[in-house]
Amino acid sequence: MPKNVSITVPPWCPFCGQDVDRPAEPEKRKMSEFLLGSCQCGSVYACDQTGHNIGAAMVDCLVHACNDNWDLAWDLMPDDDYLTNRVENYDLLTHRVVDTRNLDGRAVGGVLYFVRLNRDMAEITDTLKQEDGQVEMGPLRSTVPVEPLRDPKRTKKKVNKKEVKELANNGNIDELVNLLFDDSKVIRYLQRLLYDPDSAKRWFYAHILGEVSARYSTRNPGAISDLLHRLFEACTDSASTHWGLIETIGSIIAARPDIFGSFARHLLMHRNVAAVRAEVIWAMAAIAKTNPEIIRATPIYSLFNFIDHPDPATRGHALLLFGRIKATELKSKIMAMAEENESTIITIYEEGKPYQISIGELAKNALALITEKNQE
Numbered sequence: 477m478p479k480n481v482s483i484t485v486p487p488w489c490p491f492c493g494q495d496v497d498r499p500a501e502p503e504k505r506k507m508s509e510f511l512l513g514s515c516q517c518g519s520v521y522a523c524d525q526t527g528h529n530i531g532a533a534m535v536d537c538l539v540h541a542c543n544d545n546w547d548l549a550w551d552l553m554p555d556d557d558y559l560t561n562r563v564e565n566y567d568l569l570t571h572r573v574v575d576t577r578n579l580d581g582r583a584v585g586g587v588l589y590f591v592r593l594n595r596d597m598a599e600i601t602d603t604l605k606q607e608d609g610q611v612e613m614g615p616l617r618s619t620v621p622v623e624p625l626r627d628p629k630r631t632k633k634k635v636n637k638k639e640v641k642e643l644a645n646n647g648n649i650d651e652l653v654n655l656l657f658d659d660s661k662v663i664r665y666l667q668r669l670l671y672d673p674d675s676a677k678r679w680f681y682a683h684i685l686g687e688v689s690a691r692y693s694t695r696n697p698g699a700i701s702d703l704l705h706r707l708f709e710a711c712t713d714s715a716s717t718h719w720g721l722i723e724t725i726g727s728i729i730a731a732r733p734d735i736f737g738s739f740a741r742h743l744l745m746h747r748n749v750a751a752v753r754a755e756v757i758w759a760m761a762a763i764a765k766t767n768p769e770i771i772r773a774t775p776i777y778s779l780f781n782f783i784d785h786p787d788p789a790t791r792g793h794a795l796l797l798f799g800r801i802k803a804t805e806l807k808s809k810i811m812a813m814a815e816e817n818e819s820t821i822i823t824i825y826e827e828g829k830p831y832q833i834s835i836g837e838l839a840k841n842a843l844a845l846i847t848e849k850n851q852e
Contacts, residue, residue, distance in 0.1 A: 484572035484579070490561035491592050492517035492735045493701030498571045499523040499588070502540065510536045511568070517697075517735045519592035525568050527585035534560065537591045555625055556594070561698065563588040594622045594694070620732060622694040623653065632658040640665035644684050652684070653691045662688070663703060670720030676830060678720040683828025686727025697735050704728060704739050711746055718752045723825075726759025733767040741774040747782075757782065757793040758825065764800035771801050783809055792822040792838050799842025807846050813839035 486495045492515060499511035499521065510522040510533050522537035524530055535549075538558065542549040552558055565574050566586035574584045635655050640662055643652050656662040666688065669681040693700040707721050725743065729736045740763050747756050757779065764771040782794040783806060795813065798806050813835065820835040 483575045484567075484570065487563050487566055487571065487573050487588055489515040489517060489519055489521075490563060490590055491515070491519045491559070491697040491701070492738065493698070493705060494738055496521065496588070498568070512537070512540050513588075515590075516738050517592070519590050521588045521590045523566070523568060524587045524589060527564070527587045530562075530587060530589060533587070533589045534591075537589050541591045541593050552593075555695075556622070558591055558593045559695070559697075560592075561590045563590070592697075620690050620694055623657075623691055625695075626654075626657050630658075635659045635662055635665065637665050637668065641669060644669055644681055647684065649684065649687050649691070652688045656688060656692050657695075660699070663699070667724075670724065672719075679723055679825045679830070680828040682720050682723035682727050683825075685724050686731050689728045690731030693732050693735060697732075700728065700732075701736070704736060708739075708742055711752075718749075718755075722746065722752050722755040722759050726755075726762045729759070730762040730766045733763060733770050737763070737767065737770040740770050744775060744778060747779060753782075754787070754789040754793050757790065757797050761793060761797035761800055764797060768801045771797070776801065776803075780806060783813070788820050788835060789822050792824070792833070792835050795835065795838040795842045796824060799838075799845040802846050802848075803842075804846055807843070810839050810843050810846065814843055 488494060489496050494515060494517065496515050497513055499513040502512050509529075510524060512520065512522050514520045520537055520541045522533040522540065524533040538552065539546055539549045541558065542552070554560065563573060564587050565577050565584055566572075566588050567574050567579055567582075567584045568586055569582075570579065572579075577584050633655060635658070640652070640655070643655075644666060652662060652666070663685075666681065666685045670678055670685075672678050672681065689700045689703060704725060707725050711718055711721050711725075722743065725739070729739055733740075740760065743756050743759050746752055749756075760771055760774075760776075760779070779794065779797065780803075782790050783798065785791050785794070795810065798810065803810075815836065821832050822835065822838075823830045824833055824838075825831075
């Protein structure tokens, strides 16, 4: 490739990794010089086309995140109440990020400045929107408390594989999170544990990695977004094993659907891979347990035929999923399955721990959830 050739890519949200739309004039006209936008994960962004007015762009973006409530915006504290990030070398004309800062002889120095409110502040702004007469609620919010800031003057620890494995085996999520703030290799070492030949251990490690990622993402969601991208890439590599990958993806999304919910639909690409079919359905069910609307927004009908699948694990996990999304479309089918022979037992994992349950019992549980919806 010739030297100095510009490589351009679409701009992305640094919190969740999704591509973002071109910033535009806000619907409500106001005293603003910046174009604004919002991501599905709940972050908002402002565009500084020159890259020389970052301070003003930050203020405009923060006020926009607070539903144009200046008093609230000035009361917020960075890190505690909101997170910030930026995407540099942005060209508004082409809506691309340019690595060389030069495109067709034009200098490119634009910046997209991102703000994402933390849970408590987001709930306040949602309330303000309702009081202002707006029916639409804000985006999904996290139930994971924001991790406290670590002392920047602390002596950071270096970790090793043995220490991470021991902490994971003991379920010591607190210490794993602490170490992750000191050394990013913790995630890599936890990933390596997924190659354990014992499937029960793989499920447990997937749960641990999901919990650690959920907490770390309250301060550094971009790192966990990158992890999800790597896990999905590994799933598409025919030369690698899928051990623990789908389970980990499901665990991470289920723990932080407010940020990573948009990744859920990509699980469906693997629904017909026999080796991970049951795990894909489990992952969708785990996310549905946290937020069924996210799963309902995917092409979920592509999974409906699995309720008749000859493999008991596939059939059982499908019942788990359809109960959690309250699939009234399958009510009559599930009613018939509730009478299925109680001797058909499968293993279901919850929070990394296995439990045995019959297909018939799963059908009864699903039917109860569907009936509950009809009575609401």
